[in-house]
Amino acid sequence: MSGEESRKPNKVRIAKCILAHGEISKAEIAARLDLSMPTVFKNVKELMQLGIITDGNEYQSTGGRKAKGLSIADHILYSGGIDITRNHISYVFIDLKGNLLCRKRIRMPYENSFEYYERLHEGFASFLKESGIKSSKILGVGISVPGIIDSQNQLIITSHVLKVSNVSLKNLSQLFEYDVYYENDANSAAIAEFADSGRDAVYVSLSDTVGGCIYINQRIYMGEHYRSAEFGHMNLVRNGAKCYCGKKGCADVYCSARVLSGYADGSLDKFFELLQAREEGAGKIWEKYLEDLAVLVTNLRMVFDCDIILGGYVGGYLKKYIRELNKKAVKYDPFDNDTTYLRTCRYEREASAVGIAMRFNERYFDTLA
Known part of the structure; x- marks a missing residue:
């Protein structure tokens, strides 16, 4: 402790x-x-x-x-979570134990407009009604957003995924009758994964971009400018392929979900269907992807010497392939033949929405004195 x-x-x-x-x-x-x-x-x-x-x-x-x-006790209080992505919005409710009670995902491409935020709020109101939960029992609503977030000032500093910067979220907050809290999507997912673990760990988000979170002494290390754990922009291949950030050889170029979905008309589900069907092209791409991912995770292991949790879009599929990844990781780590430090995420869907909702559970327990 x-x-x-x-x-x-x-x-x-x-x-x-x-x-x-x-x-x-x-x-x-x-x-x-x-x-x-x-x-x-x-x-x-x-x-x-x-x-x-x-x-x-x-x-x-x-x-x-x-x-x-x-x-x-069950059914006393609840917290709501919302995850904003480029093309979708996810809604969840969890109870005080952190159990996921219900969830809903709708397609709604992001745009920085009051009309978008109104539709987001209307979607939440509809989800609340469908859930049967009394509004008086809701502790608050957490909203996860891809990008660098200033939670205190409710500001998106920058988001490559949403293609915006310096966006105030206060107009959105004012639509809710509850307390609202914002956090980066990877940090939010990590909160869900680290809940009750009591162990230091690194979370790697393998979604359309590669991000992550560093969890030390039961708290997230944010960094001086809210930019910690930008694992996607660690150099993986010297003078490699160009990244959207302008550098060459970033991990994002080699380990993002886009590497896989790009082969299957933008669908990650379709890629893994092809992989299961032993389609040759998908097999070659997967083999190269695991090799690059092994380099990334062993580099992180060298730095942090703690558990590494693989999440994000790809993380939801990795459980079946973790032994293949373990074999590759051993090749790049001469100091550690035990790869039990490497784990797949327990939330294959809606981890960010669950994690941001957990913020209100934590806040509630901290105020019990």
Whole structure:
């Protein structure tokens, strides 16, 4: 546990401990958080009175006898998540446990106009009605956006994907009756992937552009100018193919989803269908893609020496091919024959929308003192 976590009020720590473990006894909470049993009993009672936690099932505890578990209560509060991409908008709702309850994806090409934001909000209102969730139970709405985001000032500094820069999102915020929070899409997806892990990790987003996130001491490292983890612009091939940023040989040129979808009329699904059918051209492109990806991930492993999670559009397909990637990664890393550090994402769809919604869950638990 980080020093910051240990300094938080006991009620917050206990609630988060229960959240992280799903179900846990009072004795185990006391042991894990180094708290006295009277302190645990007092705070658990208060959390139950608030309706936040509830008794779970009886199970064998570490003390050798059956203990009643505690868990976060269902159907108390919810958070909404919206993911904006170049051509689509995704909506999700999650509960306090972080469970994905419902989702919806609509096609709507992005444009920086008030009419677009109005349609986005109308889509959310319709999704809320379909979900059956009471608006009074919503903690807030998080919105993930591809690009460099100034969350505090609700500003898109720049977005290559959306082809805009210096765009204020305050007009969009004013349409909602809830608190609204903005974050980069890769950071948002990483929040969903890192939830409850307690481990340092690097998240690599393999979408139409290559991005990522660095998660250290249970927080995202943002960098001085909100530009950390721009893995797509690390040089992968000296004097290689030209990247949209103007440099040559960037990882984005070799590891983005476009490398694959470009072979299949812009469809990633179609590319993997061809790959499954053992189509020769798709096989050659995939072999080269995995080779380049292996170089990228082993470079990141050399720098950070922690788990690496592969997500984004391609990450959703990689589980079936992770052994092939592992074999290639070993070739480029003479110091580490164990590739268990390399993992595929657990959210194959809507990770960014789920992750940005989790921001409000975290904020809620932090205010329980």
